[in-house]
Amino acid sequence: MRSFTERLVEANRAVWAAMAGHPFVLGLAHGTLPEVALRAWVQQDRIFVVEERRVVAALRAHGLPPRLDDLLTDLDRGLVLEAEAFAQTAADHGFAPDAEPWPVCLGYTSYLLCAAHDGALEGLTALYAAERAYLDTWTAVAELSPADSPYHAWIRNWSGEAFRAFVTALGRGLDELAGAPSPALAGRLGVPFSRAARFELAFWEMCWSGRAWPG
Amino acid sequence: MRSFTERLVEANRAVWAAMAGHPFVLGLAHGTLPEVALRAWVQQDRIFVVEERRVVAALRAHGLPPRLDDLLTDLDRGLVLEAEAFAQTAADHGFAPDAEPWPVCLGYTSYLLCAAHDGALEGLTALYAAERAYLDTWTAVAELSPADSPYHAWIRNWSGEAFRAFVTALGRGLDELAGAPSPALAGRLGVPFSRAARFELAFWEMCWSGRAWPG
Amino acid sequence: MRSFTERLVEANRAVWAAMAGHPFVLGLAHGTLPEVALRAWVQQDRIFVVEERRVVAALRAHGLPPRLDDLLTDLDRGLVLEAEAFAQTAADHGFAPDAEPWPVCLGYTSYLLCAAHDGALEGLTALYAAERAYLDTWTAVAELSPADSPYHAWIRNWSGEAFRAFVTALGRGLDELAGAPSPALAGRLGVPFSRAARFELAFWEMCWSGRAWPG
Amino acid sequence: MRSFTERLVEANRAVWAAMAGHPFVLGLAHGTLPEVALRAWVQQDRIFVVEERRVVAALRAHGLPPRLDDLLTDLDRGLVLEAEAFAQTAADHGFAPDAEPWPVCLGYTSYLLCAAHDGALEGLTALYAAERAYLDTWTAVAELSPADSPYHAWIRNWSGEAFRAFVTALGRGLDELAGAPSPALAGRLGVPFSRAARFELAFWEMCWSGRAWPG
Numbered sequence: 001m002r003s004f005t006e007r008l009v010e011a012n013r014a015v016w017a018a019m020a021g022h023p024f025v026l027g028l029a030h031g032t033l034p035e036v037a038l039r040a041w042v043q044q045d046r047i048f049v050v051e052e053r054r055v056v057a058a059l060r061a062h063g064l065p066p067r068l069d070d071l072l073t074d075l076d077r078g079l080v081l082e083a084e085a086f087a088q089t090a091a092d093h094g095f096a097p098d099a100e101p102w103p104v105c106l107g108y109t110s111y112l113l114c115a116a117h118d119g120a121l122e123g124l125t126a127l128y129a130a131e132r133a134y135l136d137t138w139t140a141v142a143e144l145s146p147a148d149s150p151y152h153a154w155i156r157n158w159s160g161e162a163f164r165a166f167v168t169a170l171g172r173g174l175d176e177l178a179g180a181p182s183p184a185l186a187g188r189l190g191v192p193f194s195r196a197a198r199f200e201l202a203f204w205e206m207c208w209s210g211r212a213w214p215g
Numbered sequence: 216m217r218s219f220t221e222r223l224v225e226a227n228r229a230v231w232a233a234m235a236g237h238p239f240v241l242g243l244a245h246g247t248l249p250e251v252a253l254r255a256w257v258q259q260d261r262i263f264v265v266e267e268r269r270v271v272a273a274l275r276a277h278g279l280p281p282r283l284d285d286l287l288t289d290l291d292r293g294l295v296l297e298a299e300a301f302a303q304t305a306a307d308h309g310f311a312p313d314a315e316p317w318p319v320c321l322g323y324t325s326y327l328l329c330a331a332h333d334g335a336l337e338g339l340t341a342l343y344a345a346e347r348a349y350l351d352t353w354t355a356v357a358e359l360s361p362a363d364s365p366y367h368a369w370i371r372n373w374s375g376e377a378f379r380a381f382v383t384a385l386g387r388g389l390d391e392l393a394g395a396p397s398p399a400l401a402g403r404l405g406v407p408f409s410r411a412a413r414f415e416l417a418f419w420e421m422c423w424s425g426r427a428w429p430g
Numbered sequence: 431m432r433s434f435t436e437r438l439v440e441a442n443r444a445v446w447a448a449m450a451g452h453p454f455v456l457g458l459a460h461g462t463l464p465e466v467a468l469r470a471w472v473q474q475d476r477i478f479v480v481e482e483r484r485v486v487a488a489l490r491a492h493g494l495p496p497r498l499d500d501l502l503t504d505l506d507r508g509l510v511l512e513a514e515a516f517a518q519t520a521a522d523h524g525f526a527p528d529a530e531p532w533p534v535c536l537g538y539t540s541y542l543l544c545a546a547h548d549g550a551l552e553g554l555t556a557l558y559a560a561e562r563a564y565l566d567t568w569t570a571v572a573e574l575s576p577a578d579s580p581y582h583a584w585i586r587n588w589s590g591e592a593f594r595a596f597v598t599a600l601g602r603g604l605d606e607l608a609g610a611p612s613p614a615l616a617g618r619l620g621v622p623f624s625r626a627a628r629f630e631l632a633f634w635e636m637c638w639s640g641r642a643w644p645g
Numbered sequence: 646m647r648s649f650t651e652r653l654v655e656a657n658r659a660v661w662a663a664m665a666g667h668p669f670v671l672g673l674a675h676g677t678l679p680e681v682a683l684r685a686w687v688q689q690d691r692i693f694v695v696e697e698r699r700v701v702a703a704l705r706a707h708g709l710p711p712r713l714d715d716l717l718t719d720l721d722r723g724l725v726l727e728a729e730a731f732a733q734t735a736a737d738h739g740f741a742p743d744a745e746p747w748p749v750c751l752g753y754t755s756y757l758l759c760a761a762h763d764g765a766l767e768g769l770t771a772l773y774a775a776e777r778a779y780l781d782t783w784t785a786v787a788e789l790s791p792a793d794s795p796y797h798a799w800i801r802n803w804s805g806e807a808f809r810a811f812v813t814a815l816g817r818g819l820d821e822l823a824g825a826p827s828p829a830l831a832g833r834l835g836v837p838f839s840r841a842a843r844f845e846l847a848f849w850e851m852c853w854s855g856r857a858w859p860g
Contacts, residue, residue, distance in 0.1 A: 018645030051708075058706035061699050061761070062333045065399065073721075103632045106625065107537015114540045116706070117547045118277045119334025121400075179397025184280065185336075188392070195536065198643050202533045205644040213628050214635040215448030233860030266493075273491035276484050276546070291503075318847045321840065322752015329755045331491070332762045410751065413858050417748045420859040428843050429850040430663030492763045495829065548707045549764020551830075607833070612824025614710065615766075 004178040004186075005128060005171040008193045009136075012129075015197045019133060020140035022201065024208040029141035031149030035093070038151075041207040043099035046086035048203070049079045051101075051109035058116035059123045068124070068173040075166070103213055104206040108199040115192040124174045125189045128167075129196035134158050135167045219393040219401075220343060220386040223408045224351075227344075230412045234348060235355040237416065239423040244356035246364030250308070253366075256422040258314035261301035263418070264294045266316075266324035273331035274338045283339070283388040290381070318428055319421040323414040330407040339389045340404045343382075344411035349373050350382045434608040434616075435558060435601040438623045439566075442559075445627045449563060450570040452631065454638040459571035461579030465523070468581075471637040473529035476516035478633070479509045481531075481539035488546035489553045498554070498603040505596070533643055534636040538629040545622040554604045555619045558597075559626035564588050565597045649823040649831075650773060650816040653838045654781075657774075660842045664778060665785040667846065669853040674786035676794030680738070683796075686852040688744035691731035693848070694724045696746075696754035703761035704768045713769070713818040720811070748858055749851040753844035760837040769819045770834045773812075774841035779803050780812045 002010070009016065019025060024041070027033035033041075056072045056079070064072065087097035101109070112130065116123030138158035145155045157163060181189060205211070217225070224231065234240060239256070242248035248256075271287045271294070279287065302312035316324070327345065331338030353373035360370045372378060396404060420426070432440070439446065449455060454471070457463035463471075486506045490499055517527035531539070542560065546553030568588035575585045587593060611619060635641070647655070654661065664670060669686070672678035678686075701717045701724070709717065732742035746754070757775065761768030783803035790800045802808060826834060850856070 015645060022645075054706050054708050057702045057704075059702075061703035061706055061758070062337075063696075063699050065403075076718075103534055103537055103629065106629075107533055107540060110537060110540035110544045113544050113706070114547070117332075117544070119336065120403075121334065121336070122277075177397060177399045177403070179400060180395070182392060182394025184392045185394060188280075188335075198645070199533065199536075201645050202643060213632060215445060215452075215628070215631045230860060237860075269491050269493050272487045272489075274487075276488035276491055276543070278481075278484050288506075318752055318844065319748055321844075322748055322755060325752060325755035325759045328491070328759050329762070332759070413860070414748065414751075416860045417858060428847060430660060430667075430843070430846050492767075495833075547762075549766065550833075551764065551766070552707075607827060607829045609827025609830060610825070612822060614822045615824060618710075618765075618822070 001180075003171075003175045004181065004189075005132070005175055008125070008129070008190065009132060011190065012194050012197050015194070015201055016133070016136060019137045019197075019201050019204070022204050022208070024204040025137055025141055026144070027208075028151050029138075029144040029155060031146055031151055033151065036210060037208050039090075039093065039095050040102075040210055041204075042086050042089050042093070043095070043097065044102060044105040044203070044207060046083055046090070046097060047099065047101045047105055048109055049082045049086070051113070053079050055109070055112045055116045055123065055127060058113055059120060059127070062120045062123075064120060065173065065177065067169075068177075071166070071169055071173065078166075100213075102206055102211060104199070104202050104211065108196075108203055111192075111199055112196060115196070118192075121174075121178060121185075121189055122192050124170070124177070126192035126196040128170055128174050129193045130200055131167050131170060133197050133200045135163060139164075216395075218386075218390045219396065219404075220347070220390050223340070223344070223405065224347060226405065227409050227412050230409070230416055231348070231351060234352040234412075234416050234419070237419050237423070239419040240352055240356055241359070242423075243366050244359040244364075244370060246361055246366055248366070251425060252422055254305075254308065254310050255317075255425055256419075257301050257304050257308070258310070258312065259317060259320045259418070259422060261298055261305075261312060262314070262316045262320055263324055264297045264301070266328070268294050270324070270327045270331045270338065270342060273328055274335060274342070277335045277338075279335055280388065280392065282384075283392075286381070286384055286388065293381075315428075317421055317426060319414070319417045319426065323411075323418055326407075326414055327411060330411070333407075336389075336393060336400075336404055337407050339385070339392070341407035341411040343385055343389050344408045345415055346382045346385060348412050348415045350378060354379075431610075433601075433605045434611065434619075435562070435605055438555070438559070438620065439562060441620065442624050442627050445624070445631055446563070446566060449567045449627075449631050449634070452634050452638070454634040455567055455571055456574070457638075458581050459574040459579075459585060461576055461581055463581065466640060467638055469520075469523065469525050470532075470640055471634075472516050472519050472523070473525075473527065474532060474535040474633070474637060476513055476520070476527060477529070477531045477535055478539055479512045479516070481543070483509050485539070485542045485546045485553065485557060488543055489550060489557070492550045492553075494550055495603065495607065497599075498607075501596070501599055501603065508596075530643075532636055532641060534629070534632050534641065538626075538633055541622075541629055542626060545626070548622075551604075551608060551615075551619055552622050554600070554607070556622035556626040558600055558604050559623045560630055561597045561600060563627050563630045565593060569594075646825075648816075648820045649826065649834075650777070650820050653770070653774070653835065654777060656835065657839050657842050660839070660846055661778070661781060664782045664842075664846050664849070667849050667853070669849040670782055670786055671789070672853075673796050674783075674789040674794075674800060676791055676796055678796070681855060682853050684735075684738065684740050685747075685855055686849075687731050687734050687738070688740075688742065689747055689750045689848070689852060691728055691735070691742060692744070692746045692750055693754055694727045694731070696758070698724050700754070700757045700761045700768065700772060703758055704765060704772070707765045707768075709765060710818065710822065712814075713822075716811070716814055716818065723811075745858075747851055747856060749844070749847050749856065753841075753848055756837075756844055757841060760841070763837075766819075766823060766830075766834055767837050769815070769822070771837035771841040773815055773819050774838045775845055776812045776815060778842050778845045780808055784809075 090097040115126035142159040305312040330341035520527040545556035572589040735742040760771035
């Protein structure tokens, strides 16, 4: 029988396909991303990883099984490095690392944080959707990325062994806790999974189309 | 197969027996409770129901299935009436309704509130333990209570049909959500159940022995 | 000296002006709103009020001063009626009341819920921004609304005495708690105020432009 | 003018005095603590520091000012070492490091966690009370501790420079955020301070008197 997480990914195949085929993703893969979209992404994704540390903290506040707690402690440290890498990329390209979060960025991180506040299962499910979407999307397009592309290192990172091992461990921890959830619980947990995945896609669309605040 | 909630009650039989045989419970049933213990109970239990409204709110913040949300909205209203009934009893006996929470009272309500913050399943499980313990304990000793006892109405209330229907509905909603939890999840949820039940027993012990803050 | 809330409104004048001049707001005021925008608004705003009940619950979980707690208990009841009014409007217009939340709607409600989880001050500040924006915006355009417009009753509701009294009481309770906050606290609380206001504007933009999920 | 934190300590002088004069504290200082009380303390305080990591996480979930966030990240790492030191002491004395939390221990950690859930100010205030109480109490009795006492190293740790610097930095961060709170806010924050301090005293009383669960 397929695991809880595999069934969630299966039920969201259309979103997964849309992510791997999104012009932002393909642009980063081919190394042809316009500078303005790159800038939006670097600034907004840096905000995302800073806020993701709060998501990790909200999950750890619930008192997780030790292996999951250790995994998230490691993630917290990794997010510090990732924020620094985004700041370095901003410096290399000559734009400021700091920016105001755009609505979809702020909405996405708020949604993940709410899911984490809602409980270990809800929060881990939403976080897993975000991380698995990243792994699968960049893995799907990794072979398109020329070795001399300025973005090659990013893509190699999110399709590489270390990140895959982290996502796998996160999924295994979640599967152990979720087991075979009741229909009511499966329905409840399916919502943060698919919404987090759709927010991930909307995040790339936001970077691609430069969708800031109105007014 | 027994439901999730029935297995939890079964696993905590010793605590259930200790509650039904505790001198505070028997004293209230027989109508022989010393005034000082009654006063502690009325004041501390009034604090408990006021704080329980926060537990209900923390659970509702997670977005519950509609029937459970309606049930807890009703509970919130009922707790207002229960606090007023305690205040009336205090007035009848000539002592102040307000008091400082004693350590076990504050610890117990904090524990329930933390469980509610931890998630719908964790919080409902802890709340169910508290409510089911009340129902079963007062039901066990209801026949000992003389009709002319000043505490007869309290005991009739917590062993009566309306309260039984509420506890049953709460348990059914929890069972639907919990289903047949994984070993990891069952272990996780067993903790707030047994700890809430032990706090319930410790609460009566606190009222009986007058255990306030040291120093 | 101006109060805490008045200074926040003052600091966000540009967003307030953009709201009162937004084509969605003017369209509802003039009674010329296209059906597709009305439908988006009715469905998404119904989701908003349902989710706002979770925001109210998260705030009440913190244990508020009694007058604020009573005010929010009333708000919770009022939101049930408001959701029913939206459902009735949907029925009158022949479309379903239920829909999936769009990204800005889900992001906005998640942001408010996170603010409420973050604490009484943070959550009340964000909620006040949302409520005050509604009051001020509909008050600004109320005179534009013909008495025979199908949307006249909505606008009269959100610019009327009862709603004004609620917003005023909410602001007073918040001002009493916030007092004259330290620079660090004022900076901290300014963020949820301005972000909630910008989300309110983005919400109307979303309804006007029909911005659903990509993919 | 005295700072927010200094006024809180001043208002709770009686509890501070009771802590520094408590037989458990004096017994640890003089090196005359009975083995059974030492064992209770090592096991229960180890639970305390494990649970305190959840308190830290709940605070960090609110998004703290960077210096406070870094301080709490360091605290989280320090608590891991402290838990290990307790486990080592348990091994040295030939008893198990693990135990069930007793009611006052579970109530105290739950209370701190609830305060952290309630917001940055509430949670930092409660945490500061706990840490400051530790620093001041062990500092008050440090000179009583013979250099060859088996507990000398513990007392030196909690009265030493590194711990003092941490408590000072925590207080400074809290004072910057709290500023001169409104009467309503000062009243609100005074509660978690004095309750955390009283729980600290009750914790030592629990260890001294061996107060486990009834039943």
